[in-house]
Amino acid sequence: MPMTMHLRRGRIPLLLAALALALAGCATRAPTPQSDGAEARPPLDPMQVPDAVPVLEPIRTGGPNKPYEVLGETYTPLLPEAALSERGLASWYGRKFHGRRTASGELYNMYAMTAAHPTLPLPSFARISNPANGRSVIVRVNDRGPFVKGRIVDLSYTAAQKLGVLGVSTVELMRITPDEIRRGAWQRNTPGAPPVIEGDEPPAAPVAAPAQPGTAGRGFWLQLGAFRDRQGAEQLQGQAGAAIDGIAPMLAVFNENALYRLQAGPFASRDEAQRAAERVREKLALVAVVIERR
Secondary structure, eight states: OOOOEEEEEEEHHHHHHHHHHHHHHHHHOOOOOOHHOOOOOOSSOOOOOOOOOOOOOOSSSSGGOOOETTTTTTEEOOOOOOOOEEEEEEEEEEEETTTOOOOOBBBBOOOOOEESSSOOOEEEEEEEETTTTTTEEEEEEEEOOOTTTTEEEEHHHHHHHHTTTTSEEEEEEEEEEEHHHHGGGGGGGGTTEEEEEEEEOSSSSOOOEEEESOOOOSSSEEEEEEESHHHHHHHHHHHHHHHHHTGGGGGGEEEEETEEEEEEEEESSSHHHHHHHHHHHHHHHHOOEHHHHH
16 A cells, blocks of 8 residues: 655654554455456556656655655665665555555556555666566556555556456566666566667667657657557557647657657657646556657
8 A cells, every 4th residue: 555644753642553553454455346446447458558668767865765654664765776676465556546646746547557665766667577477567666655564566556457466466576777777778678679788878768769751859758658569559649649639740659679669749848748748647547758859
């Protein structure tokens, strides 16, 4: 269960005890479709939602990355470049938290490929695998939680569905570090991706070679998704163009390292691109990522 409230010592013991019971009751009971699952007609098929695509994002000190305390336990977030590999239980959260603020300040979207973690820097990217069925996904970590012993990650509804985590399941988590993103090394474990040779120095953020005539101009671009086949990117291109006014002429599919990336742009400023990202979230329940081409 995600938790964005920081509890401080000195609060009334009765209030703390009551909150502890509430948290324990919520976090130890596996969610059910009736109480916390998807809507009757979810906007997207979870199995068709693309994984999060790792990009370099600023990790600020303080805020969600400063030490905090929950139920008497102190948690110290890792340093921005730190690696992490762990095995433990994964849970998930859905409709009860959909649209609420996460610890990072973003709105929680149960249909996006995101997750909550007690100590990973926010934001971070992580590869999570389910050893029971061999499935693996990449998520963007933008929230804090869970706070139950033995649990290492809270998955979004969609990430849990793709992994086959229906209640609480054992998973393996490995952070994709900023250095691995800079070098493109995170793709070495991605099915269908080309091998990555040590010493290669790909750009700091995805800079795609166009798969159609024309070149990508400088400025701010919005990445809506990345696919292993062009058909998936073009399908999302059609959905986005039909659902969001004015975005169709800005959409293009670019091919980079065997991935077809659907991007919109260029935008004149980061703020303009962020406003477009909000429209994408509202209309398609997708979390689009802003990237800059220089």
